[in-house]
Amino acid sequence: MPTIKDVAELSGVCVTTVSRVLNKRGYISKETYDKVYDAMDKLDYQPNQLARNMFRQRTNFIGLLIPDISHPFFAEMAHHIEILLFNRGYKMILCNTQKNDAREQDYLNMLRQNKVDGAIVGTHMLETSDYKKLSLPIIGLDVFLGDSIPTVCANHILGGKLAAKPFIDGSARCVLQIKGNHDIKSPVWMRNSVFASELGEHNIRCIDYELKENEFYREQYYDLIDDMLKQYPEIDGIFSTDAVVAYGIKYVLEHKKRIPDDIMIVGYDGVEASKTSYPALSYVEQPFEALSETIVDVLLRKIDGESITNNITVDGIRYVEGNTTR
Amino acid sequence: MPTIKDVAELSGVCVTTVSRVLNKRGYISKETYDKVYDAMDKLDYQPNQLARNMFRQRTNFIGLLIPDISHPFFAEMAHHIEILLFNRGYKMILCNTQKNDAREQDYLNMLRQNKVDGAIVGTHMLETSDYKKLSLPIIGLDVFLGDSIPTVCANHILGGKLAAKPFIDGSARCVLQIKGNHDIKSPVWMRNSVFASELGEHNIRCIDYELKENEFYREQYYDLIDDMLKQYPEIDGIFSTDAVVAYGIKYVLEHKKRIPDDIMIVGYDGVEASKTSYPALSYVEQPFEALSETIVDVLLRKIDGESITNNITVDGIRYVEGNTTR
DNA sequence: CCGCGACATCTTTTATAGTTGGCATAATAC
DNA sequence: GTATTATGCCAACTATAAAAGATGTCGCGG
Numbered sequence: 001m002p003t004i005k006d007v008a009e010l011s012g013v014c015v016t017t018v019s020r021v022l023n024k025r026g027y028i029s030k031e032t033y034d035k036v037y038d039a040m041d042k043l044d045y046q047p048n049q050l051a052r053n054m055f056r057q058r059t060n061f062i063g064l065l066i067p068d069i070s071h072p073f074f075a076e077m078a079h080h081i082e083i084l085l086f087n088r089g090y091k092m093i094l095c096n097t098q099k100n101d102a103r104e105q106d107y108l109n110m111l112r113q114n115k116v117d118g119a120i121v122g123t124h125m126l127e128t129s130d131y132k133k134l135s136l137p138i139i140g141l142d143v144f145l146g147d148s149i150p151t152v153c154a155n156h157i158l159g160g161k162l163a164a165k166p167f168i169d170g171s172a173r174c175v176l177q178i179k180g181n182h183d184i185k186s187p188v189w190m191r192n193s194v195f196a197s198e199l200g201e202h203n204i205r206c207i208d209y210e211l212k213e214n215e216f217y218r219e220q221y222y223d224l225i226d227d228m229l230k231q232y233p234e235i236d237g238i239f240s241t242d243a244v245v246a247y248g249i250k251y252v253l254e255h256k257k258r259i260p261d262d263i264m265i266v267g268y269d270g271v272e273a274s275k276t277s278y279p280a281l282s283y284v285e286q287p288f289e290a291l292s293e294t295i296v297d298v299l300l301r302k303i304d305g306e307s308i309t310n311n312i313t314v315d316g317i318r319y320v321e322g323n324t325t326r
Numbered sequence: 327m328p329t330i331k332d333v334a335e336l337s338g339v340c341v342t343t344v345s346r347v348l349n350k351r352g353y354i355s356k357e358t359y360d361k362v363y364d365a366m367d368k369l370d371y372q373p374n375q376l377a378r379n380m381f382r383q384r385t386n387f388i389g390l391l392i393p394d395i396s397h398p399f400f401a402e403m404a405h406h407i408e409i410l411l412f413n414r415g416y417k418m419i420l421c422n423t424q425k426n427d428a429r430e431q432d433y434l435n436m437l438r439q440n441k442v443d444g445a446i447v448g449t450h451m452l453e454t455s456d457y458k459k460l461s462l463p464i465i466g467l468d469v470f471l472g473d474s475i476p477t478v479c480a481n482h483i484l485g486g487k488l489a490a491k492p493f494i495d496g497s498a499r500c501v502l503q504i505k506g507n508h509d510i511k512s513p514v515w516m517r518n519s520v521f522a523s524e525l526g527e528h529n530i531r532c533i534d535y536e537l538k539e540n541e542f543y544r545e546q547y548y549d550l551i552d553d554m555l556k557q558y559p560e561i562d563g564i565f566s567t568d569a570v571v572a573y574g575i576k577y578v579l580e581h582k583k584r585i586p587d588d589i590m591i592v593g594y595d596g597v598e599a600s601k602t603s604y605p606a607l608s609y610v611e612q613p614f615e616a617l618s619e620t621i622v623d624v625l626l627r628k629i630d631g632e633s634i635t636n637n638i639t640v641d642g643i644r645y646v647e648g649n650t651t652r
Numbered sequence: 653c654c655g656c657g658a659c660a661t662c663t664t665t666t667a668t669a670g671t672t673g674g675c676a677t678a679a680t681a682c
Numbered sequence: 683g684t685a686t687t688a689t690g691c692c693a694a695c696t697a698t699a700a701a702a703g704a705t706g707t708c709g710c711g712g
Contacts, residue, residue, distance in 0.1 A: 003697060014663050019699060026700095027660045044459070049439040050385070051697030054376045054668050064420075069395065070405035072598070079396035082422050086429070091436060094390075094420040096408050103412070110417060113375040133370065218598065246602035253604045272398070272544065273602060276572035278579045329669060340690050345671060353688050377669035380696045 002043040011039035022047060053115065062299070063111040063119035065095045065104070066141075071218075072243060072271035073286075074122060077141065080292035081120065088300060090117070099213070101125035108134060118303045120295055121145060124184060137302035139295050144185040144311075150302075151311040152295045153187045154286045160194030162284050162319040163266050167204060167237050170264050170326035174205040175237035176228055178221075178244050181213050187311070191268065191284075195239060207232055221247040229255075235263065242267040242274045242283060249277055249324065265324040280322035287316030328369040337365035348373060379441070388625070389437040389445040391421045391430070392467075397544075398569060398597035399612075400448060403467065406618035407446065414626060416443070425539070427451035434460060444629045446621055447471060450510060463628035465621050470511040470637075476628075477637040478621045479513045480612045486520030488610050488645040489592050493530060493563050496590050496652035500531040501563035502554055504547075504570050507539050513637070517594065517610075521565060533558055547573040555581075561589065568593040568600045568609060575603055575650065591650040606648035613642030 004022075008015045013032060020026045021036040039045070053059040062085055066074040082092050093116065095107040104125050111119055111134075118137035128146030131138060140151035167175050179192045196206045209228055221244045229235055229251070238248045245267040252263050259265060259279055267274050270285030294314050302308050330348075334341045339358060346352045347362040365371070379385045388411055392400040408418050419442065421433040430451050437445055437460075444463035454472030457464060466477035493501050505518045522532045535554055547570045555561055555577070564574045571593040578589050585591060585605055593600050596611030620640050628634050 005697080015698080016664080016700080017662055020662085023699075027662085029661065032661080046435065046438045048380075048441065048697050049436075050376055050380045050441055051668085052699075054374075054380060054670090054697080055699050057668075059376070068405060069408065070398075070401045070598075072396075072398070072401070075396045075398070075401040078420070079394060079422065082395065082420060083424070086422075086432075091440070092420050094404070094408060094418050096405065096412075098409070106412075109372060110375075112372045114417070115374065115376055219601075243598075246598075250602050250604040250606075272396075272569075272572075273599065275545075276576055276599060277602075278576040278604075280576075331669085341670085342672085342691080343689060346689090349671075351672085353686085355688060358688080374669050377696085378671075380669085380698095381671050383696070 001048075002045045003048065004045075006043055007036065007039045007045050010043065011035040057115070058117050059115050060090050061093055061114065061116040062090050063093045063095055063107070063116045064122075065097060065107060065111075065119060066122040067099045068096050069094060072273065073241070073269050076271055076288050077122070077292060080288055081296060084292055084296040088296070090300075097123050097125070099123065099125060105130070112136065118299050120299060128185075137299060139299045139302070141291075141295060142186055142188050144187065148309050150298060150308050151187060152291060152298060153311075153313060154291060154317045155313050155315060156188050156191040156317075157194050159268065159284050159286075159317045160191035161198055162317065163191065163239055163268060164195045164198035165319070166266055166282055166321075166325035167199060167239070167264060168202045170237075170260065172199075172204055172237040172264055174207065174232065174234045175199060175239060175264075176207045176209065176225075176232065176235045178224070178228075178238070178240035179208060179210045180241075181211050181215070183213060205234075207235065218243055218247070222251060225251045237264040237266075239266045240268065242269045242271050242281070245281065245283075246273040246277060249279075249281070259324050260326045264326060270320065274320075274322075277322075277324075279324050282322040282325040283320050285318055285320050287314055287318075290314045290316045327374075328371045330371075330373065332369055333362065333365045333371050336369060337361040383441070384443050385441050386416050387419055387440065387442040388416050389419045389421055389433070389442045390448075391423060391433060391437075391445060392448040393425045394422055395420060398599065399567070399595050402597055402614050403448070403618060406614055407622060410618055410622040414622070416626075423449050423451070425449065425451060431456070438462065444625050446625060454511075463625060465625045465628070467617075467621060468512050468514050470513065474635050476624060476634050477513060478617060478624060479637075479639060480617060480643045481639050481641060482514050482517040482643075483520050485594065485610050485612075485643045486517035487524055488643065489517065489565055489594060490521045490524035491645070492592055492608055492647075492651035493525060493565070493590060494528045496563075496586065498525075498530055498563040498590055500533065500558065500560045501525060501565060501590075502533045502535065502551075502558070502561045504550070504554075504564070504566035505534060505536045506567075507537050507541070509539060531560075533561065544569055544573070548577060551577045563590040563592075565592045566594065568595045568597050568607070571607065571609075572599040572603060575605075575607070585650050586652045590652060596646065600646075600648075603648075603650075605650050608648040608651040609646050611644055611646050613640055613644075616640045616642045 004015050004018050008018045018036050021028055085092055097104040120139050122141035124143050131145045138149050142153045144151050182189055199206045225248050245265050248265055257263055267281045267283035274281045274283045291314050330341055330344050334344045344362055347354055411418055423430040446465050448467035450469050457471045464475050468479045470477050525532045551574050571591050574591055583589050593607045593609035600607045600609045617640050
């Protein structure tokens with residue numbers, strides 16, 4: 001690989017002059033400029049970013065720490081975030097923690113050692129103090145990581161209300177709510193409590209099932225729904241994320257119950273699965289683009305030195321009516 | 327951020343000794359070793375990888391170049407690849423090209439400039455020469471990138487045969503095959519030609535539709551199926567990737583046709599969608615784990631200097647019988 | 653026509669944070 | 683007395699950036 005030195009030699013100037021041509025700094029004569037560019041073309045020279053980064057003390061790398069990229073919610077977020085970061089000159093290091101705290105710690109150390117400029121964190125098994133001491137611009141995606149770290153999330157209070165309404169309007173009597181594992185401190189659980197209390201106000205029974213920490217493998221969702229519906233045959237509604245209710249629809253249809261007549265189903269998120277289901281799923285859609293824009297915007301502002309510590313709720317969550325509700 | 331110098335001062339030894347402790351090189355007494363580690367703990371010291379990488383001339387970074395992480399096939403591959411890379415001490419830079427050649431070129435330049443040790447490429451809009459001149463260990467994931475770059479893929483010839491069999495066994499008469507855009511040089515198209523010729527041998531008509539270059543937005547699949555089924559009402563079978571046939575099932579059910587009695591459907595890939603569909607999809611499953619293992623293994627061997635240029639077909643593709651075939 | 657400042661152009665030097673090799677210098681062990 | 687262990691010191695090295703310095707040219711006033 002040619003270095004700036006090779007370019008300097010070939011074009012007959014000193015290294016600094018080449019550097020100044022590259023960075024458009026100081027005075028350069030047209031003649032020198034052309035000579036340098038000719039040499040760079042001839043050598044197919046690409047400046048070494050490692051050296052640049054070392055000097056500049058910044059890398060334009062951003063870490064994305066999530067439990068699992070194969071989960072559609074995170075894949076969708078990663079998709080949008082990557083586009084926005086790319087457009088603003090940043091590169092993304094993908095870190096899947098697999099909900100494993102050792103991996104999470106390893107990745108955090110790696111990110112520090114590699115001097116990433118910032119991180120977007122959508123998981124945490126570690127203590128908030130572990131994040132605080134990173135002294136790195138961080139944004140929490142749907143997770144609380146401590147006082148000084150802003151959390152960006154959709155309006156999950158409204159989300160919970162929107163999800164409850166079709167069950168209320170459709171006169172449900174007993175709704176199964178399958179929730180994520182609440183050991184993680186996250187604003188998304190708001191939707192679960194709001195959902196339950198909204199139902200309660202209308203005297204609709206709400207059966208809560210909280211997924212265990214290791215119950216995030218999606219193959220387990222089907223069996224879980226089987227268990228719950230056998231234990232509570234009176235259930236006539238299911239509310240959970242798209243990924244879970246996708247198995248719910250399959251289960252209900254396979255057991256010859258009618259949707260929405262016998263059982264109503266409402267999803268949360270608005271990923272691919274909600275668009276391909278038949279009957280068409282009624283779901284609460286998260287504002288993926290707005291979330292991503294806010295996250296990237298706030299993170300880059302933090303990187304540029306702005307002090308932002310307050311949590312941010314992004315508007316745009318909405319209910320999409322399908323045929324799984326009455 | 328503390329540097330190796332700070333650690334040296336606090337522990338009362340010289341920088342060289344700290345470096346020796348860090349890299350387990352030369353003679354170090356237990357006493358010094360402990361002193362240095364104490365100081366590192368106190369300072370919360372993390373070695374600067376930029377400086378290390380610069381000296382070592384390698385970064386342990388791998389670029390993953392794919393069209394779109396929100397596509398379930400790539401999300402699933404990325405998931406497995408990331409785990410394998412992490413376990414072997416490598417980090418992943420995620421590069422979504424969005425099937426845009428300018429972005430692809432930008433990303434390739436970035437990867438060179440940042441001195442990644444290698445790349446896994448699952449897309450290409452550029453010329454093979456653009457990849458060749460990178461002089462970087464690269465593995466093609468389901469794409470041909472030129473003579474010197476090995477391509478890893480599943481056995482798509484067998485895949486095509488497996489996909490055709492249920493249509494033959496179920497006495498289909500006219501099958502719609504929706505194919506990806508063939509402008510990209512890829513071994514996956516083998517399945518399409520094998521599929522068509524297998525059907526041909528049994529006098530089953532095969533209507534091919536090739537997606538246009540810009541027709542990879544999944545929202546368009548539904549309308550496309552609508553068009554095709556209206557144009558050819560005699561169609562009694564559909565074969566395409568899971569992502570496409572997910573919309574196919576929805577469409578067929580919405581139009582009150584019966585699956586598999588009126589229309590048989592077979593998917594390809596074996597992503598999440600194939601597991602949640604009702605009726606349960608019959609599909610050809612790609613060996614995601616074996617593919618990922620081979621890709622990572624071959625790439626890391628190339629990085630370690632082995633010369634590997636031959637393409638590799640991974641075994642393990644199989645047909646999973648569901649209820650969308652007779 | 654000379655002196656001086658302003659400006660253009662390019663070079664020298666130092667810095668980024670770590671690794672490594674060579675060599676010097678002890679102390680300890682056998 | 684010599685081999686081994688342990689550590690320090692210095693310089694060279696990775697590829698680039700930038701502050702400071704050197705040199706040259708030009709215009710203008712005296």
